[in-house]
Amino acid sequence: MRNLRCDVLVIGSGPAGLAAAYQARECGARDVLVIERNAELGGILPQCIHNGFGVRVFQSDLTGPEYVARWARMAAEAGVRTLTRTMVLAIESSPDGARRRVIATSGADGMLAIEPTALVLAMGCRERPRGALAIPGLRPAGVYTAGTAQRLVNIEGYMPGERHVILGSGDIGMIMARRLTLEGARVEAMCEILPYVSGLRRNLVQCVMDYDIPLHLSTTVIDVAGRERVESVTIAQVDAAWRPIAGTERVLPCDTLLLSVGLIPENELSRAAGVMIDPVTGGPVVDQAGATSVPGVYAAGNVVHVYDLVDDVTASALRAGRSAAGCACCTLLAESCELPVTAGENVHHVVPQRVRLPLVPEEGATLELRVRQPVEKAVRVRLSADGDVLLNKRLRYVRPSEMIGLALQPEWNERLTSAGGLQVDVEEA
Amino acid sequence: MTSYDVIVIGAGVVGSMIARALARYRLRTLLLDKAADVGEGTTKANTAIVHAGYDAKPGTLKARLNLAGNAQYDRVCSELGVEFDRCGTYVVAASAEERISLDELYARGRQNGVPGMTLIDGAEMRRREPSVTPQAVGALYAATGGIVDPFGLCIAAAECAVLNGVELALETEVTGIVREGRRVAGVEIRKQMPGGNLAVQKLASRWVVIAAGLWADDLLHSAGLDGLSITPRKGEYYVLDRVAAGQVHTVLFPCPTAFSKGILVTRTIHGNVMLGPNSVSISDKDDLACTREGLDEVMQGALKLVPGLDRRQIIRTFAGLRATQRPTGRSNTGDFVIEVPREVDGLLLCGAIESPGLAAAPAIAAYVVDLLRGAGLTLVERPDYDPTRPVQPRFSHLSREEQQALIARDPRHGNIVCRCETVTEGEIVAACHAPIPARTYDALKRRTRLGTGRCQGGFDTPLAIEIMARELGVSPLDLTLKGGGSRLVTRQTKAVA
Amino acid sequence: MEEQRHFVCVTCPVGCNIEAKVRGTELLTLVGNRCARGVDFVKEELTAPRRMLTTTVRVRGAALPLVPVRSEAPVPKGRLLEIAAHLRDVVLDAPVAEHQVVCADVLGTGVDIIASRALERVD
Ligand SMILES: Cc1cc2nc3c(=O)[nH]c(=O)nc-3n(C[C@H](O)[C@H](O)[C@H](O)COP(=O)(O)OP(=O)(O)OC[C@H]3O[C@@H](n4cnc5c(N)ncnc54)[C@H](O)[C@@H]3O)c2cc1C
Ligand SMILES: Cc1cc2nc3c(=O)[nH]c(=O)nc-3n(C[C@H](O)[C@H](O)[C@H](O)COP(=O)(O)OP(=O)(O)OC[C@H]3O[C@@H](n4cnc5c(N)ncnc54)[C@H](O)[C@@H]3O)c2cc1C
Numbered sequence A: 001m002r003n004l005r006c007d008v009l010v011i012g013s014g015p016a017g018l019a020a021a022y023q024a025r026e027c028g029a030r031d032v033l034v035i036e037r038n039a040e041l042g043g044i045l046p047q048c049i050h051n052g053f054g055v056r057v058f059q060s061d062l063t064g065p066e067y068v069a070r071w072a073r074m075a076a077e078a079g080v081r082t083l084t085r086t087m088v089l090a091i092e093s094s095p096d097g098a099r100r101r102v103i104a105t106s107g108a109d110g111m112l113a114i115e116p117t118a119l120v121l122a123m124g125c126r127e128r129p130r131g132a133l134a135i136p137g138l139r140p141a142g143v144y145t146a147g148t149a150q151r152l153v154n155i156e157g158y159m160p161g162e163r164h165v166i167l168g169s170g171d172i173g174m175i176m177a178r179r180l181t182l183e184g185a186r187v188e189a190m191c192e193i194l195p196y197v198s199g200l201r202r203n204l205v206q207c208v209m210d211y212d213i214p215l216h217l218s219t220t221v222i223d224v225a226g227r228e229r230v231e232s233v234t235i236a237q238v239d240a241a242w243r244p245i246a247g248t249e250r251v252l253p254c255d256t257l258l259l260s261v262g263l264i265p266e267n268e269l270s271r272a273a274g275v276m277i278d279p280v281t282g283g284p285v286v287d288q289a290g291a292t293s294v295p296g297v298y299a300a301g302n303v304v305h306v307y308d309l310v311d312d313v314t315a316s317a318l319r320a321g322r323s324a325a326g327c328a329c330c331t332l333l334a335e336s337c338e339l340p341v342t343a344g345e346n347v348h349h350v351v352p353q354r355v356r357l358p359l360v361p362e363e364g365a366t367l368e369l370r371v372r373q374p375v376e377k378a379v380r381v382r383l384s385a386d387g388d389v390l391l392n393k394r395l396r397y398v399r400p401s402e403m404i405g406l407a408l409q410p411e412w413n414e415r416l417t418s419a420g421g422l423q424v425d426v427e428e429a
Numbered sequence B: 001m002t003s004y005d006v007i008v009i010g011a012g013v014v015g016s017m018i019a020r021a022l023a024r025y026r027l028r029t030l031l032l033d034k035a036a037d038v039g040e041g042t043t044k045a046n047t048a049i050v051h052a053g054y055d056a057k058p059g060t061l062k063a064r065l066n067l068a069g070n071a072q073y074d075r076v077c078s079e080l081g082v083e084f085d086r087c088g089t090y091v092v093a094a095s096a097e098e099r100i101s102l103d104e105l106y107a108r109g110r111q112n113g114v115p116g117m118t119l120i121d122g123a124e125m126r127r128r129e130p131s132v133t134p135q136a137v138g139a140l141y142a143a144t145g146g147i148v149d150p151f152g153l154c155i156a157a158a159e160c161a162v163l164n165g166v167e168l169a170l171e172t173e174v175t176g177i178v179r180e181g182r183r184v185a186g187v188e189i190r191k192q193m194p195g196g197n198l199a200v201q202k203l204a205s206r207w208v209v210i211a212a213g214l215w216a217d218d219l220l221h222s223a224g225l226d227g228l229s230i231t232p233r234k235g236e237y238y239v240l241d242r243v244a245a246g247q248v249h250t251v252l253f254p255c256p257t258a259f260s261k262g263i264l265v266t267r268t269i270h271g272n273v274m275l276g277p278n279s280v281s282i283s284d285k286d287d288l289a290c291t292r293e294g295l296d297e298v299m300q301g302a303l304k305l306v307p308g309l310d311r312r313q314i315i316r317t318f319a320g321l322r323a324t325q326r327p328t329g330r331s332n333t334g335d336f337v338i339e340v341p342r343e344v345d346g347l348l349l350c351g352a353i354e355s356p357g358l359a360a361a362p363a364i365a366a367y368v369v370d371l372l373r374g375a376g377l378t379l380v381e382r383p384d385y386d387p388t389r390p391v392q393p394r395f396s397h398l399s400r401e402e403q404q405a406l407i408a409r410d411p412r413h414g415n416i417v418c419r420c421e422t423v424t425e426g427e428i429v430a431a432c433h434a435p436i437p438a439r440t441y442d443a444l445k446r447r448t449r450l451g452t453g454r455c456q457g458g459f460d461t462p463l464a465i466e467i468m469a470r471e472l473g474v475s476p477l478d479l480t481l482k483g484g485g486s487r488l489v490t491r492q493t494k495a496v497a
Numbered sequence C: 001m002e003e004q005r006h007f008v009c010v011t012c013p014v015g016c017n018i019e020a021k022v023r024g025t026e027l028l029t030l031v032g033n034r035c036a037r038g039v040d041f042v043k044e045e046l047t048a049p050r051r052m053l054t055t056t057v058r059v060r061g062a063a064l065p066l067v068p069v070r071s072e073a074p075v076p077k078g079r080l081l082e083i084a085a086h087l088r089d090v091v092l093d094a095p096v097a098e099h100q101v102v103c104a105d106v107l108g109t110g111v112d113i114i115a116s117r118a119l120e121r122v123d
């Protein structure tokens, strides 16, 4: 087993990992290493061949491969080292919990044991599979998650099927509806159990409506038929409690069922490292700089909570990279206090879950939140500290699919010192 | 025409164990199955428990072969390198009336000769399995009960048979048993040929053994005999993520009813938790569909035993079919039907091998050999018979040092293809070149655990397709999930190659 | 006749919800766009809608069988399927450079199709 040391070790080379590594170098960490299990850098983005990446970060509308190539170049120029085709198997902690050893494997290097001063978790997320939904029926070939289909079509060059039904209206599902249509296959329908689309409106327009793909809201798949390959699925409307409504069943002939029913942060390693996990997001509890409950361990990107825009992923990773470098260079202030952040009225979750004081101008700090229910009219997003209203932001509408960002202002430091916590509420204006 | 000494129809755990038992002798044996892999029938979809033997009615074949089969598990599994854990099983009583039925079970177990049973009280039960219902008032503990990898055992037994000279033909369906007067002359088979054609052929054999699970009655009828009628009884299951394994360390049965052993909560040999099965009579022997109602029944039943189960940990559902004898059957006793029918020569029937068929399988095989010998088949031992089979290293089970050594020997073991279960490219390559090669995705899954974790193949499928196509020398377009028309992908995205 | 119409601007991922007052194909007023490109988007939607096209093209001699490509500017929405089908028959030889023109003036639209990434040659 080869033993290595480094200042900052980043697990995962998606946009989060690359930006964190880049920033750690820029902020003075000497030896920054990124480990990636795939053959190439970039996380999910090499298969996201559509455009829509980097409007804020680079002021241009890039495809996934273009966006990630820029970051890979920047990281390389900044002196970040990378190891691809290398999978982290475990994170082991020393008995006193102060140090960590990361165990990884690769065909080229065999087993590696790496002792970093600071560790950044950037493992992204995975898709919810069929089993998690317990869709009744048979288990033939032709049931894929949308992301798996995306990889088959865009990277390997194989079609998962010819006639598709897509369950769930997440972004990957909608993007795949367009991809499959462009590759000459049919998308018979997209079904969403919620009464609204769960992905971005923009994708609904340019991936579903542009191609006249039938969209059925408040509808789910209640049966899968076909012994060998999928032959049809039965869909039905659901009531408010998501129970199928008798008499609304319809059989849709198809050969493939794609699932776009949610993403789950990939945190098996984090859990094993003793990082506290937020049961609502499924990701680590972090502060505004991505610091987890374990000293020296940071997290950024989809591993923390699922983002819809890569620009926000990058921003979160730059903050985490900066603080990881600080930890590695021992420049972090030890003296600080933390405020818990509560998700109030119509708020599903807020990240960070705790805010470390004082707020530092160079550090930047943003609360990222999602609402529980869409509101298609004006709302107020209120940030308060023990009832003291810090911010009252008006928005024309809110939707669970669109993350809301609230920048925290260092001038609030004084008002926050005596506060017991922060809370965000979203209410009709 | 080629002529066999014995043709075994059905490569489930019963047929495969029989084939292995016959491989010890100088015989020309053929093992046939219509599916694309061995163990694709009931063997792949059951509760995987090696029952201690207190359930069956004393004096029945079931009682005798369960006990004898159970006793052989340590040896058989160590010879074959199959995962088996004699973790002990509990029947939990949740009321005073149920407490009484524990005594009955205990008494029956004693009569059947089951060793290692104890009755414990509710407090002791909760001490041993803290997640068990607070209603538990007592339990029957059976120390000899265990859990096994059922398809692993079937594959291993079939591989051992093949390595010892048994021929195996997959995707070969027996359409009928051929008779010449009183004598069975062989079988008629139908085989899918490349290009989609069906080839029909006759194979001659002195003996035909029916080990065809749900279809045993149809085959018996094709030989012109009746007296057996199999009706499928469906059992549905949930599989939970490994994280649930902290809650259940052994096997928890509820008190049995007249119809079934009830819905249980068990750890699996692979470290997951499994809930099920329910019990529903159906008519279609291919109907493996899960139903909303069935799955709800399973969850409710399981929650009665372990109230703290978390639905969010569900990663998969499946169903299996019990080969139950129809109550109107002429010889229906609720027992296994393992016999040499008197009406013909050269036929041996293994019928109605429902639970505890898995636990009994090693003993069924030995019993079948005895019956064949008794019916006049000459059995001469082969000096070179080897009861073992080569076991491929499983990366995730090795120590770090062993992992390092394995990668040094073959760097393909450094490439992890399935992240949830830590399966390496090296393991996939080995499975593709095993004595019975994995030719379908499901076959690969059963051999390596690939795609069986929480992401259910989301990450590995494209990689696995690529590696399998390369190793098997086929196009990804020809790879299937489980044979037949179950293709994984339908065409290349681009017309041009 | 004046009417109120709803648009989701797809020019960038912000995806502004735009409420526009229009008369036939003429844009009168609009609210909801966060930048000026939203105005152009609505005007185009009313007359000749255009979309970016992203797909893949077969490559020979690279570690991957496909290279992702995109239109270097939006193409007429009505011709997306036709262009995508046309690109299914294009084959490139590695190496491919990022932004290399894969198909100039695709089907006479005046828009080039360019590679979204580089692919090295492997032998
Ligand atoms: C289909 C899809 C479409 C999207 N479309 C857009 C869009 O149009 N515009 C936009 O702005 N955003 C979009 N996004 C959102 C955004 O781009 C992603 O959320 C972003 O890629 C997340 O980055 P990440 O680095 O956190 O995770 P990922 O990109 O998933 O990267 C995680 C990396 O970690 C690696 N890893 C995980 N575990 C290990 C381990 N144990 N050892 C080694 N490596 C490991 C993985 O292999 C992976 O490479 C889209 C996302 C998806 C999935
Ligand atoms: C829900 C459930 C739970 C169970 N739990 C347990 C348990 O915990 N412990 C236990 O000991 N037992 C249990 N059992 C019973 C056990 O699974 C079975 O007894 C055992 O698997 C039977 O094996 P088999 O080889 O007889 O049948 P199968 O595995 O069904 O094999 C029969 C084979 O014959 C093949 N075949 C059929 N017809 C033809 C044909 N015409 N031509 C060619 N091939 C043919 C099929 O393809 C199949 O592969 C359970 C069963 C069920 C259904």
Ligand code: SF4
Residues within 6 Å of the ligand: C009, C010, C011, C012, C013, C014, C015, C016, C033, C034, C035, C036, C037, C038, C039, C041
């Ligand atoms: S109006 Fe401007 S900001 Fe809004 S989606 Fe269009 S281009 Fe983006």
